[in-house]
Amino acid sequence: MCSRVACSRDAVATLTYDYGDQMAVLGPLAVTNEPNGYDLCAIHAERLSVPQGWQILRYSVLGERGLGA
Numbered sequence: 001m002c003s004r005v006a007c008s009r010d011a012v013a014t015l016t017y018d019y020g021d022q023m024a025v026l027g028p029l030a031v032t033n034e035p036n037g038y039d040l041c042a043i044h045a046e047r048l049s050v051p052q053g054w055q056i057l058r059y060s061v062l063g064e065r066g067l068g069a
């Protein structure tokens with residue numbers, strides 16, 4: 001399930017934060033429970049926003065294509 005409040009869609013991606021490098025890493029849904037990971041549905045994964053100065057690193061998720069391209 002998506003970890004966003006009031007969202008009940010199925011999660012398709014896992015978001016983890018790399019505070020050292022100020023990066024948000026969006027990757028395939030984690031099989032294990034990541035302590036610092038947030039599971040997101042497709043919509044929230046696409047609308048992901050990060051603090052100013054941060055970068056978003058996207059790995060391909062479920063065959064999505066053209067994100068940001």
Ligand SMILES: [Zn+2]
Nearest residue numbers: 002007041044
């Ligand atoms: Zn969601």
